Amino acid sequence: MILIYLLLWGSMPHPSFTASVNVGIVNGTEARPHSRPYMVSIQKNGRHICGGFLISDQFVMTAAHCKTGGRLEVLAGVHDLTRKDKTIRISVKSYYEQADLMILELNRRVKLNVNITTIPIPSRPRSRVYTKCSVAGWGELTIYGPTGLTLQEANVTIMNARVCKAQSGNMYSASEMMCVRGYGGSCKGDSGGPLVCGNTAVGVTFFGSPYYCNDPDFFNVYTKISAFLPWIKRITRSN
Template sequence: MIIIITLLLLGSLVSNLSFTASVNVRIVNGNEATPHSRPYMVSVQKNRRHVCGGFLISDQFVLTAANCRNNTEILTVVAGAHDLTNINENHVRISVSTYNRPPEYNPDLWSPIIADLMILKLATNVQLNNNINTIPIPLRSREIKVNTNCSVAGWGFVANGGPLSLTLREANVKIKNNTNCAARWGQIYVAPQMMCVYGSGGSCDGDLGGPLVCDNTAVGVTSFSSSNRCNDPNLPNVYTKISAFLPWIQSILTT
């Protein structure tokens, strides 16, 4: 699924400067991950084709981005994969029983893209093993220190315009100062709910919904970036801050 939106830079950016932002982002300038070194990663698929990343936060729930689905699409989740085309990996495909998005999320509101989270409840609990496992999320609201070493991963495009990667790729990134993020993106950057990163590699098309991982904890969900250039330092990749939505997440997990 390719979703491209056109927004107007506001606030501290130059007035009347227009740009496009993509909510379907991918790993560029990264490396192939060691197979199954990130067992929490899942491929979110439509019609058996990869559309987004996601990650297991329990044996029944996957966290991804709200923009990965419109209100009518049927999605499935593939867990335990490294090479999405390798049937000998014994990865598993699971149906989704419910799609849950925060009440603040508005699919018709593209500027700013707020509350870009979705929790998929799986139709059957996944069997956890060496290749399929969960990743913790923050237990309380907190800010990640600037320049903290983190990482992103996904099966998205490896360069502007493609192609998609068949194998899971990863890149190291660092947390960027919120003030700088807001200066780059203007008023569409909502600091209490978002965070952005910098690095030689990063997310691009097809990686929407994947985790931003710091200290072995998923702290963000890949949300949007520049559509003109993957991992553009002038418009850094933006992630939804998981800790800003902990009460809502807990309410879904305990329903």
């Protein structure tokens, strides 16, 4: 059986996989402060555990495996996790899960500004092979290494579904997932962050190699947002 790393901060069991959860952006560069104002830090007990992104002033999208028990909070308007000035910390009112997607309904609406804003999601299926995209997060810079206290980013390319399936076997669903490759990529602590193509979030960070962050022989896999559009619209429109 192939083992995987969910790109979450910490270790937890997952009902679908026989693996410990233990997989920042590696080989990336520091993002220009607040150049990705949709990014949020998902936190538990004041500690970063996952990435996420604002899809409206009241809803955040992230990965379902980031819900590890206990209440989560969202830190918006942050670039450097050690500096909390001008950031906004908001508690979560409700959790909605489907496959490995999770939508967090915030306790109050976020006041959007130049440092805190939303990112569009697809209005129809989209994820063309070999499209150039990017990822970002505050996870580890190398596996078991130091964390990225400032937001890091890297460029990646969407790969063909056949090679993704050949690599991941039955864990991979071409209808609900996509995989990417790049010189830089996701690591432990980056779960839930967006795969951004153009100005649209098309995927959510899911899992990667069991051996190395951004393993050149193992693609990083993302949940395909367009596969869940009816569910997303139902939640965000009815609340």
